Amino acid sequence: MLRSTLLAAGRSPRMRALAEGAAPLRPLVSRFIPGTDLDAAFAAIRTLVPDRLVTVDHLGEDTTDRAQAERIATAYLDLLRRIDVEGLADRVEVSVKLSALGQSLAVDAEQITLDGARRVCAEAAAVGTTVTVDMEDHTTTDATLAAVHALRADFPSVGAVLQSQLRRTEGDCRALAGPGSRVRLCKGAYDEPASVAYRAKGEVDASYARCLTILMAGEGLPMVATHDPRLVELARRLGRDRAGGYELQMLYGVRPDAQRALAAEGERMRVYLPYGSEWFGYFMRRLAERPANVAFFLRSLVTRG
Numbered sequence: 001m002l003r004s005t006l007l008a009a010g011r012s013p014r015m016r017a018l019a020e021g022a023a024p025l026r027p028l029v030s031r032f033i034p035g036t037d038l039d040a041a042f043a044a045i046r047t048l049v050p051d052r053l054v055t056v057d058h059l060g061e062d063t064t065d066r067a068q069a070e071r072i073a074t075a076y077l078d079l080l081r082r083i084d085v086e087g088l089a090d091r092v093e094v095s096v097k098l099s100a101l102g103q104s105l106a107v108d109a110e111q112i113t114l115d116g117a118r119r120v121c122a123e124a125a126a127v128g129t130t131v132t133v134d135m136e137d138h139t140t141t142d143a144t145l146a147a148v149h150a151l152r153a154d155f156p157s158v159g160a161v162l163q164s165q166l167r168r169t170e171g172d173c174r175a176l177a178g179p180g181s182r183v184r185l186c187k188g189a190y191d192e193p194a195s196v197a198y199r200a201k202g203e204v205d206a207s208y209a210r211c212l213t214i215l216m217a218g219e220g221l222p223m224v225a226t227h228d229p230r231l232v233e234l235a236r237r238l239g240r241d242r243a244g245g246y247e248l249q250m251l252y253g254v255r256p257d258a259q260r261a262l263a264a265e266g267e268r269m270r271v272y273l274p275y276g277s278e279w280f281g282y283f284m285r286r287l288a289e290r291p292a293n294v295a296f297f298l299r300s301l302v303t304r305g
C-alpha cells in the first residue's frame with residue numbers, strides 16, 4: 001500500500017515539479033543522487049573508481065516533448081565526452097531510459113527514441129565504453145526489448161535489463177542468454193498488476209533465483225543487480241569459475257559497505273550512479289523500496305524545519 005502510494009506520487013508531474021523546485025530537499029536526496037550536474041557526478045565517480053566500476057544515469061523519464069528528448073540525448077553525449085576526457089572509459093559506462101529519449105511521445109516516438117539511442121551508442125563506441133538500456137514499467141517491455149535488439153545489430157555490446165517481478169522474465173532470460181549478450185537482472189522497481197507480475201516478495205525472489213540460474217548457464221554476461229545478500233551469495237556460488245564471468249551491481253548510496261567489501265574480495269562490482277535535476281521519480285522509487293527510508297526522510301525534513 002505504502003509502496004504503491006509512493007510510486008504513484010513519483011509519477012505525478014505536479015508533485016515532481018514541486019519537489020524538484022524545492023532547494024531545501026536537495027541535501028536529503030544526496031544519499032542516492034550525488035548532484036544535479038556533471039561536476040557533482042564526477043566528484044562522486046572519482047571516489048568510486050579506485051575499487052568499483054560505475055554506470056551513470058542522466059536522470060529523466062517520461063519525456064513529454066521532442067525538445068526535451070533532444071536535450072536528454074545531448075546530455076548523454078556530453079556525459080560520454082566527459083568520461084573520455086577523464087580517462088575513465090574502461091571503468092565507467094552509461095545507463096539510459098528510453099522514456100527519457102522519447103518512447104512515450106505521441107508522434108514518431110519509436111523513430112525519435114531509436115535515433116537518440118543510436119547517437120548515444122555511437123558516442124559510447126567512439127569513446128570505448130558501453131550502454132545499458134534500463135527497463136521501465138511493463139507496458140514498455142516489448143518496445144524496449146525490440147529497441148535493444150535493433151541497437152545490437154550495430155552495437156552488439158548494448159545491455160538489456162530484465163525484472164524478475166514480471167512473470168514473462170524467465171522466457172526473456174532464455175531468449176537473451178546467448179553469446180555476447182549483457183543482461184542486467186533486477187527485481188523491478190515499478191508497481192505492476194498481478195496479471196503480469198508476482199506481487200509477493202517471496203515469489204519475486206524465487207523468480208530472481210530461477211532467472212539468475214538461466215543467465216549463469218547461458219553464454220552472455222550476467223549483471224546481477226541486487227542488494228539482497230542471499231541473491232548476491234547465490235550469484236557468487238553459481239558464477240564461481242564461470243568462463244565468461246559475471247558482474248555484481250548495486251545503487252549509489254545503498255549498502256556501500258557491502259559494495260566495498262565485495263570489491264575487496266575480488267568481485268567485479270559496478271555502482272549505478274544517477275545525476276541530474278529530474279530526480280523525483282528515481283528518488284521516490286528508492287523510498288518505496290524500503291519503508292525505513294521514508295522514516296529517515298520525514299525525520300530529516302522535520303529536523304530541518
Ligand SMILES: Cc1cc2nc3c(=O)[nH]c(=O)nc-3n(C[C@H](O)[C@H](O)[C@H](O)COP(=O)(O)OP(=O)(O)OC[C@H]3O[C@@H](n4cnc5c(N)ncnc54)[C@H](O)[C@@H]3O)c2cc1C
Nearest residue numbers: 134135186187188189225226227228249250251272286289
Ligand atoms: C544496478 C541497478 C540497476 C537497476 N535498474 C533497474 C531498472 O532498469 N529497472 C527497474 O525496474 N529497476 C531497476 N533497479 C531497481 C531494482 O529493480 C530494485 O527495485 C532495487 O534494486 C531493490 O531490490 P533489491 O534487489 O535490492 O532487493 P530488496 O529485497 O528490495 O532489498 C534487499 C535489501 O537491500 C537493501 N535495500 C534495497 N533497496 C534499498 C534502498 N532503496 N535503500 C536502502 N536499502 C535498500 C535493504 O537492506 C534490503 O533489505 C536497479 C537496481 C540496481 C541495483
